[in-house]
Amino acid sequence: MIHILCANPALDRTIYVQAFYPNGVTRSSASHEGLGGKGFNVALPFIVTNEQKTIHMHTFFGGPVGEQLAQMMKNAQLAGETTFIEGDNRYCTILVNESKQEAALINEQGPSITEKEQQQFLQSLFCSLKAGDHLVLSGSLPKGTPLTFYRDIIAQAESRGVQTILDSSGDALAYGAEAKPWLIKINGEEFLDLMGVKEEAANRQQQIEESLKNSPYPNCIVTLGGEGTVAKINGDIWRVTLPTINVTNATASGDIFLGTFIREWRKTNDVKAALLAGSALSLANCLHWLPTIDFAQAEQYQQKIHIERVGSAV
Amino acid sequence: MIHILCANPALDRTIYVQAFYPNGVTRSSASHEGLGGKGFNVALPFIVTNEQKTIHMHTFFGGPVGEQLAQMMKNAQLAGETTFIEGDNRYCTILVNESKQEAALINEQGPSITEKEQQQFLQSLFCSLKAGDHLVLSGSLPKGTPLTFYRDIIAQAESRGVQTILDSSGDALAYGAEAKPWLIKINGEEFLDLMGVKEEAANRQQQIEESLKNSPYPNCIVTLGGEGTVAKINGDIWRVTLPTINVTNATASGDIFLGTFIREWRKTNDVKAALLAGSALSLANCLHWLPTIDFAQAEQYQQKIHIERVGSAV
Numbered sequence: 001m002i003h004i005l006c007a008n009p010a011l012d013r014t015i016y017v018q019a020f021y022p023n024g025v026t027r028s029s030a031s032h033e034g035l036g037g038k039g040f041n042v043a044l045p046f047i048v049t050n051e052q053k054t055i056h057m058h059t060f061f062g063g064p065v066g067e068q069l070a071q072m073m074k075n076a077q078l079a080g081e082t083t084f085i086e087g088d089n090r091y092c093t094i095l096v097n098e099s100k101q102e103a104a105l106i107n108e109q110g111p112s113i114t115e116k117e118q119q120q121f122l123q124s125l126f127c128s129l130k131a132g133d134h135l136v137l138s139g140s141l142p143k144g145t146p147l148t149f150y151r152d153i154i155a156q157a158e159s160r161g162v163q164t165i166l167d168s169s170g171d172a173l174a175y176g177a178e179a180k181p182w183l184i185k186i187n188g189e190e191f192l193d194l195m196g197v198k199e200e201a202a203n204r205q206q207q208i209e210e211s212l213k214n215s216p217y218p219n220c221i222v223t224l225g226g227e228g229t230v231a232k233i234n235g236d237i238w239r240v241t242l243p244t245i246n247v248t249n250a251t252a253s254g255d256i257f258l259g260t261f262i263r264e265w266r267k268t269n270d271v272k273a274a275l276l277a278g279s280a281l282s283l284a285n286c287l288h289w290l291p292t293i294d295f296a297q298a299e300q301y302q303q304k305i306h307i308e309r310v311g312s313a314v
Numbered sequence: 315m316i317h318i319l320c321a322n323p324a325l326d327r328t329i330y331v332q333a334f335y336p337n338g339v340t341r342s343s344a345s346h347e348g349l350g351g352k353g354f355n356v357a358l359p360f361i362v363t364n365e366q367k368t369i370h371m372h373t374f375f376g377g378p379v380g381e382q383l384a385q386m387m388k389n390a391q392l393a394g395e396t397t398f399i400e401g402d403n404r405y406c407t408i409l410v411n412e413s414k415q416e417a418a419l420i421n422e423q424g425p426s427i428t429e430k431e432q433q434q435f436l437q438s439l440f441c442s443l444k445a446g447d448h449l450v451l452s453g454s455l456p457k458g459t460p461l462t463f464y465r466d467i468i469a470q471a472e473s474r475g476v477q478t479i480l481d482s483s484g485d486a487l488a489y490g491a492e493a494k495p496w497l498i499k500i501n502g503e504e505f506l507d508l509m510g511v512k513e514e515a516a517n518r519q520q521q522i523e524e525s526l527k528n529s530p531y532p533n534c535i536v537t538l539g540g541e542g543t544v545a546k547i548n549g550d551i552w553r554v555t556l557p558t559i560n561v562t563n564a565t566a567s568g569d570i571f572l573g574t575f576i577r578e579w580r581k582t583n584d585v586k587a588a589l590l591a592g593s594a595l596s597l598a599n600c601l602h603w604l605p606t607i608d609f610a611q612a613e614q615y616q617q618k619i620h621i622e623r624v625g626s627a628v
Contacts (some may be wrong), residue, residue: 015407015420022334022409031405031422064382071378089344091606093329093407095336095420102337104331106343106409 002081002262003128003135003162005153006039006059008110008142009069012154013093014290018249029098031309034292035072036092038139041255041291042271043078045263048293050076052155053102054266058125060142062089062111081124103249103289125153127292131161134262136182136253150176158182163219166259183219183233185258191222196220204230205230221261223254229279233271237311240279243304245286252291255281272307279305316360316576317442317449317476318394320353320373322424322456323383328408328604335425343412346604349386350406351482352453355569355605357392359577361596362607366391366469368580372439374456376425377402387540395438401425408565410603417563417603423450426458439467445475448576451495451571453484464490472496481572497533499572505536519544523551527628535575537568543593552626557618559600566605571596586621593619 012034017026039059046055057080061070066089070082090110096103113121129135135157152171154164163182166173169190175193177184188208192199195211208222212232221231229240253258261278268274277298283305284297326339331340353373360369362468371394375384380403384396404424410417420518427435443449449471451464464486468478472608477496480487491498491508502522506513511624526546535545543554575592582588596617598611 013405017420019558020336020418020420022411022414022418025419025421028420028422045368064378064385068378091327095409097336100336104334104336104338104340106331106334108329108342156595 001130001133002055003056003125003133004039004042004057005125005135005137006042006057006139006144007113007137007149007233007249008090009035009040009059010059010090010092010108010110011065011068011095012036012092014096016096016098016289018097018099020095020097020100033072034290035069035076038252038255039136040073040078041252042136042138042167042246042259042262043076044252044256044291044293045259047076047078049297050261051263052079054263056080056128057082058128059083060111060113060117060121062086063090065089066092067091068179081121081128083113083117083124085113087113087115094249094289097251103251105251112141113142118145118149122153126156126160129157129160129162133162133167134182134264134266135162136167136258136262137176138167138258140168140170140293147171151179154179154181157195161199165258165262169256177217180217183221184217184223185223185254188222188224189288191220196212205239209239210311212237213311215313221258223257229275231271231275232313236271236309237313238271238275238309239310240275240282241306242275243301244281245283247286249289250286253285256285256291256293262305272309275307276302276305279307294311315444315447316369316371316437317447318356318371318579319439319449319451320351320371320522321394321451321452321459321463322404322453323349323351323373323375324406324422324424325379325382326350326406328410329399330410330412330603332411332413332481334411334414334479335561347382347386348604349390349410352566352569353450353466354387354392354555355566356450356452356481356573356576357390358566358570358605359573360391360423361390362609363577365577366393368577370394370442371396372435372442373397374399374427374431374435374571375423377401377485379403379405388609391507395435395442397431397435397438397542397587398618399425399427399431401427408563408603409514411561411574415562417565419565424456427456430456432463434550436467440470440474443471443474443476447476448479448496448580449476449570450479450481452481453492454482454484461485462489464509465493468493468495479572479576491531494531497535498531499535499537502536503536503594510589519553522552527625528549535572543589545585545589549550549627550585551627552589553622554587554589554595555620561600563603564600567596567599570599570605570607579626584625589620589621590616593621 062085264274280298376399422544578588
């Protein structure tokens with residue numbers, strides 16, 4: 001089973017406008033609502049392939065927005081443990097300016113989680129985790145939780161034979177990494193920061209590959225945006241080179257990459273296939289305004305994505 | 315009893331940001347939710363003065379947003395007739411850029427009302443109207459309703475001894491005006507348009523005063539933004555001159571004016587007092603990001619608002 005922790009879910013509201021007046025009245029042409037928050041985006045590849053039964057969500061819902069999210073989760077046939085909270089879930093507004101082809105993401109903070117709610121959440125999480133499972137910890141920490149929230153979960157889960165995957169940023173990432181998760185997904189800047197290495201722009205990819213060899217983390221996927229990806233998996237260093245595309249909206253691309261990677265990995269144990277599938281679907285997602293899994297587009301990209309093993313860890 | 319028809323209610327979401335990135339990620343500092351739609355703004359002066367019992371709302375609610383609006387209406391102790399609809403109510407997003415002191419209103423269209431829902435609505439409306447009541451028809455028409463929706467309501471209500479007040483725009487206004495409502499609230503441009511008069515910028519206020527004298531509408535309030543207001547009430551022509559202020563957000567000012575005018579009128583039958591109270595509260599509202607009734611600020615303005623009778627209708 002793959003467990004996905006979505007600590008700060010959101011009702012994603014995409015509002016389409018033909019023009020935007022920052023100090024006046026704008027009329028929208030259409031709007032769309034979706035189940036948001038990084039964890040739910042990680043779940044997308046499983047929903048589209050009708051493999052919801054292989055994943056299990058862990059999240060906090062509260063208030064009228066939480067009720068809507070619970071209904072959306074049900075409609076998507078996603079099972080999981082929900083901790084009901086006093087606070088209201090947040091909205092994320094995506095303002096798509098169609099004539100300018102721009103998308104503005106306006107992220108709200110989300111509710112504060114009380115200590116009692118955290119305890120309830122942790123209890124149901126650990127009741128549900130079993131040795132051999134994977135656990136994805138995705139996104140920022142909600143208000144009210146300690147900076148060590150992910151770290152403590154990772155440590156306890158790993159000690160029970162669960163392979164943990166951390167995809168966060170800032171303090172949540174730095175503390176979480178301390179517990180040595182099975183896999184860290186991280187961008188280039190944060191990786192060098194975590195390794196205490198000063199970035200040299202001219203030599204960035206090579207620098208990251210070298211640092212990866214020496215990193216204390218068992219497995220690491222370092223994303224470099226359009227430049228591609230560098231990864232250390234099972235002692236091998238991999239380099240993924242991507243074709244150039246015209247990005248419409250990159251939102252959720254990293255999450256779709258991760259969900260697809262884990263899905264493929266659990267099935268085949270084939271690193272290269274998992275990196276390829278993840279890269280292709282995350283590229284295809286960039287062509288859409290809304291988070292989208294497009295297998296046809298991804299297949300076209302697969303031939304243009306170059307993946308090679310460039311070394312091994314020390 | 316004052317009846318207020320709010321045909322296209324909205325969940326007003328005000329999102330505060332320190333800076334806005336039209337093609338990137340913006341983090342909001344706070345957000346606020348309110349019961350929106352022009353009719354509910356007209357109700358504000360009655361809510362703040364705890365006079366909800368003198369008004370009766372008529373509206374359409376549907377979907378999860380409709381449930382939230384119904385709860386907000388209950389919390390505000392507003393009674394009324396609600397027609398529950400298949401469609402989902404809309405959001406209006408107000409994006410306040412605090413550092414630039416700008417507010418962007420993003421208005422969504424709202425749901426389509428089926429013919430059956432319209433029939434239900436009209437039946438409950440006419441069961442509830444009594445001779446001597448006032449009926450305010452505020453805002454745009456929802457999708458699905460005919461352009462004659464307000465016109466037919468006005469004609470039937472007036473024939474039953476109800477005094478109707480129309481505050482709309484475009485076709486809904488043009489058709490509605492045909493039925494000769496007791497009072498029309500309208501801006502200068504639309505008034506001249508309705509009268510078939512070509513606007514002369516240099517002489518606008520005088521031109522409107524002359525047109526008002528000859529207008530076929532029994533009572534008319536013509537708003538001219540910062541220039542003030544010209545009104546024909548009971549055969550007299552009134553001119554309201556406003557002090558200059560620094561506007562923060564003028565949203566709902568017209569509705570607050572109208573609600574206050576009707577409230578004062580029903581109590582005192584004193585035109586000048588009603589125009590003064592409405593003007594002062596609508597000015598004070600312009601100093602706030604959210605629709606706000608501020609009696610203390612309004613009192614300060616009252617001395618600076620000049621109201622004179624400038625003539626009488628032909």
